[in-house]
Amino acid sequence: MADSSDKNAVRKNIKGRTTGQFRCLYCFERVEPSKGATEFTCPNCGYAWRISWFTPDEPRIRGPVWETNERLSREEMEKQGGA
Numbered sequence: 001m002a003d004s005s006d007k008n009a010v011r012k013n014i015k016g017r018t019t020g021q022f023r024c025l026y027c028f029e030r031v032e033p034s035k036g037a038t039e040f041t042c043p044n045c046g047y048a049w050r051i052s053w054f055t056p057d058e059p060r061i062r063g064p065v066w067e068t069n070e071r072l073s074r075e076e077m078e079k080q081g082g083a
Contacts, residue, residue: 019057025049025064033059041065046072 021032027045035056041048048065 020059022051022059022061025061039065041068 018030020035021030023030024042024045024047026047027042029042029044031040031042031044033040033051036053037059038051039048040051040059046068048068050062050065051059052062054060
């Protein structure tokens, strides 16, 4: 049986959660897409993600938008003198 300190810890964790946001998997900044969006481009790094909605208030990243991310990677490599 859980004691009161365990219950308080659980309540504190639940209070600290954010809804409607996720972390960009490239720059790890917390971002908030518009509700119901299926794609989101991170304003910090420019990488694009396909998203789905776990609940109406909780977005999840499904995967990258390959065309956008490949273009950004290619541009970065050209800046650095790569292929």
